[in-house]
């Protein structure tokens with residue numbers, strides 16, 4: 497019958513999509529190992545004595561390209577995990593201050609290199625929280641890298657974090673990444689959270705997979721929040737989300 501035919505083609509499509517996901521995930525795993533070797537050996541060679549300056553410059557480029565390749569592989573791996581429902585979040589105690597200071601170290605260097613101002617504003621009471629700190633950091637560094645990528649020389653990028661009390665053992669944290677960059681039209685704002693979308697002027701000029709925002713938005717959704725954007729073309733963009741995190745039972749004073 498027609499219904500049975502439809503059912504079997506649906507099952508076939510599902511099986512194909514699952515096989516595709518498994519293939520992608522397996523391939524990305526396999527690709528990561530040699531890329532890590534390339535990166536490691538590049539760094540080792542760079543540290544050797546007597547490496548001429550022009551070789552050093554080439555090694556720097558090799559390093560940057562390898563990092564970029566590794567980022568792409570990681571994005572594909574994450575996207576295939578999300579699509580097959582295999583991405584899970586850890587529950588561990590972490591220090592919010594430590595995470596923010598790690599992000600700062602990376603972003604301050606990046607801002608200096610690009611000729612931009614980077615500011616962190618924090619208005620938080622609690623430090624020891626429970627959640628997946630690596631995934632949270634991934635979302636924030638993704639939003640910050642985008643902000644840097646789409647903000648011209650002389651502009652500024654701000655990360656702000658605020659806390660609002662919920663109950664004795666939970667608080668709501670709002671993270672905002674604001675830039676003074678090229679902005680996104682309201683039409684384009686609807687598309688950027690979909691896979692492989694790159695919009696506006698950035699479409700031709702920027703490196704990227706168009707996977708960063710879909711991945712970030714899925715991670716924030718898994719954390720119980722919603723990643724949103726507010727933006728004006730030529731004025732800048734703000735990406736923001738609020739998540740409720742359990743306060744860790746560990747003593748606050750033992751953290752820093």
Ligand code: ADP
Pocket residue numbers: 642643646675677678679680688693694695696698699702703704705706707708709710733
């Ligand atoms: P990628 O950055 O790898 O292209 P993303 O999913 O992170 O992919 O972003 C998708 C697109 O959204 C970008 O290519 C760009 O067009 C737009 N975009 C994201 N963040 C910003 C921003 N802060 N300012 C302007 N455009 C942005």
